[in-house]
Amino acid sequence: MDMKTSPLSLLKDPSLLKTDALLGGQWFAGGARFAVHDPATGLKLADVANLGAKEAELAIAAANEAWPAWKAKTAKERSTILRQWFDLLMQHQDDLGRLMTAEQGKPLPEAKGEVAYGASFVEWFAEEAKRVNGETLPQFDNNRRLLVLKQPIGVCAAITPWNFPLAMITRKVAPALAAGCPVVIKPAELTPLTALAAAELALRAGIPPGVLSVLTADAENSIAIGKVLCASDVVRHLSFTGSTEVGRILMAQCAPTVKKLSLELGGNAPFIVFDDADLDSAVEGAFASKYRNAGQTCVCTNRFYVQAGVYDAFVAKFAARVKTAKVGNGFEDGVNQGPLIEPAAVDKVQRHLDDAVAKGASVVTGGKHLAELGAGQFFEPTVLANATAGMLCAREETFGPLAPVFRFETEQEAIAAANATEFGLASYFYSRDVGRIFRVGEALEYGMVGVNVGILATEHVPFGGVKQSGLGREGSHYGMDDYVEIKYLCVGDIQK
């Protein structure tokens, strides 16, 4: 692409546009490259280094070599470096946001918001680095002393998705680094540029060579790299965010080395509106929860359940709100709905829509693939009434701007419908009844429940799911647990 017409020509610090991988502290070009495109326009943004299994082995070896010195640093020393990384990420918020909008498509204000969100994990774990406390336990024999030590688990690997090109990296990497572990990252094929820019800032912050590697790769090479990361005895922990399908593959691949796993997988989030809800607040929450990143987050509402008494009123108000959304290139002022990430994502939304309409749903607003706009990856924010349990959108995560609204009569019916899925990541409900808030909050089989809110993530809360939505929690003080091993130390002969 001609740099003069590229959205990346406006970077304030052009040296943040990195297209080589970071391998053991060196920028590594390798032989092959793969192209990264702007999903709004289809134009090529860059050719990026396409690494494979061999480089994955090298990155693991470099991480292992760098580990002793990194873990030997005091918690405060690691904290200071992480804090410096946080400051640099925030100083370069505009450029990181620009890179993200260019390769991922989310509107620029939302992208800059993700930069602040992503950086907040670095800030949080810089602070938590100093609080990895052990324990002393009461002795069962006065000749002994019993201690619990927390030690860094070792070399970690992180495989991250395209929908949060920065935050899914920092939510994994920051606790690992804070705990004293080196990390090998494999970012998504579609969004490597944000990851590489963040890595450049990590180097500027003083992360030593080898402690952080970023293995960029196309989809085929990602599979090969994944196999190496999973099979390695040196890699002691793998953290993955992405589809449940790939999560299952990685879990199976990690079984032979009994690796510790953090998995943040698919969701099928329900959003329940009870008769006693504040409808205007529910509509705002519904819009925020459904249409963030054009519906492409694992915590986006997938199914709306609305009680019969307020069903028609909610659908009308929600549709009116959705009509105000502006679809377009994320760099344009006022746009709050960007393109979908790739043509397959558009196809999935269309398939779910067609299936629902064939089974009796009606389109209240939206419903059109805006094929003539940009690269043809835009889809109108859509609201469907009269959705029913037999539709694909009730079972599968649409991961796009489709909002099916189901009708229910009783609280029990809503809870049963919400829980009728193998997923259990985020859920939401709106009610002003305090008894119901506790009953429903406790009955929902989900790792996260938003009550009268449509957005619930931040750096100091535990993010994660139950059932087939994953393992472990990210962010918060719990987010450090997966990166430390607990060691019991039993010291005898104290009285000698």
Ligand SMILES: NC(=O)C1=CN([C@@H]2O[C@H](COP(=O)(O)OP(=O)(O)OC[C@H]3O[C@@H](n4cnc5c(N)ncnc54)[C@H](OP(=O)(O)O)[C@@H]3O)[C@@H](O)[C@H]2O)C=CC1
């Ligand atoms: N829970 C969540 O937050 C997310 C859920 N999804 C869901 O998954 C669907 C598909 O999205 P997609 O991007 O394909 O998600 P994937 O789960 O396929 O990809 C996520 C990450 O895993 C990598 N990957 C894929 N297969 C392997 C493998 N066998 N070994 C090692 N790494 C692998 C990808 O690399 P590469 O990009 O190079 O293929 C990417 O870095 C979405 O439509 C959505 O429903 C998607 C993203 C995030």
Ligand SMILES: O=C(O)CCCC(=O)O
């Ligand atoms: O969609 C995802 O991959 C999870 C990130 C969402 C969030 O942190 O709110």
